[in-house]
Amino acid sequence: MIRVIEVSLAIPDNEARTALATLRRLGVELAALERADLYRCDVAEADADRLVDILRACETVYNPNKHVLRVRADGRPGPGEVWIDEIGSGSPPGSGPISIAGRPLPGVVALERFTAWRLFSQGDRPASAALVSAATETLLCNPAFQKATS
Numbered sequence: 001m002i003r004v005i006e007v008s009l010a011i012p013d014n015e016a017r018t019a020l021a022t023l024r025r026l027g028v029e030l031a032a033l034e035r036a037d038l039y040r041c042d043v044a045e046a047d048a049d050r051l052v053d054i055l056r057a058c059e060t061v062y063n064p065n066k067h068v069l070r071v072r073a074d075g076r077p078g079p080g081e082v083w084i085d086e087i088g089s090g091s092p093p094g095s096g097p098i099s100i101a102g103r104p105l106p107g108v109v110a111l112e113r114f115t116a117w118r119l120f121s122q123g124d125r126p127a128s129a130a131l132v133s134a135a136t137e138t139l140l141c142n143p144a145f146q147k148a149t150s
Contacts, residue, residue, distance in 0.1 A: 001045050004072040005055055006116065008036035011066045019117075019139060028135045030127060032120040037061075038083060039100070040075060040112045047107025060101040080126025082150040083114040084141050114149075 013035055020033040039061075043051050052071060055061050062069050077083050090112040098108040105111065117140050119127035127135070132150050141148040 001043060001048055002075045003041045003043050003048050003051060004075050005039045005041070005052060005069065006036045006072050007039075007055070007062055007067050007069050008034070009066060010068045016117075023135050023139055026138050028131065028138055029121075030119055030131070030135065031122050032124075033135075034118040034120075036116045036118075038072075038114040038116045040114065041098075041105065041108045042110040043105075044107035044109075051105060051108065054103060054105060055100070058101050058103050077116065077150050078118075078126070080119045080121075080128075080132060081116060082119070082132050082136050082140060082148050083116050084136075084146050084148055085112060085114045087145055087147050089113065 016033050016035040019035070020030060023030055023033070039055065041051060052069070056064075056069060090110070098105045098111050100111065117135070119132050119135055121127040121131055129150065136148045136150065
């Protein structure tokens with residue numbers, strides 16, 4: 001089964017604030033921008049709940065004092081969202097034991113890590129596909145070594 005776990009900051013995100021200011025200076029008009037780390041895992045159903053516990057215990061991934069961790073219902077980007085990952089990154093199925101920050105992930109046969117950007121055009125309204133594309137091409141994704149999924 002595919003399990004997508006999102007880790008976002010509960011404290012102000014200076015990287016997202018800087019990216020928003022830069023996009024606005026470059027002519028991409030957004031109301032807000034949010035960032036999160038995503039871990040998309042292909043995991044055995046019996047180990048799916050345990051995976052969340054392992055990530056919560058991994059201090060390099062999740063710190064309860066500054067992060068929010070949630071399991072996403074869908075394994076694809078939502079409206080107004082783009083997922084960025086490095087070309088050739090991840091652990092494809094059959095590549096051996098999967099671990100994160102030195103901790104084994106039992107039952108996980110593939111792991112991908114993304115940076116998720118959520119873009120808003122007005123208040124809490126998701127940005128249009130055209131606006132997401134403009135922000136992605138302008139700043140959020142470097143096609144020399146990254147790929148975008150929206």
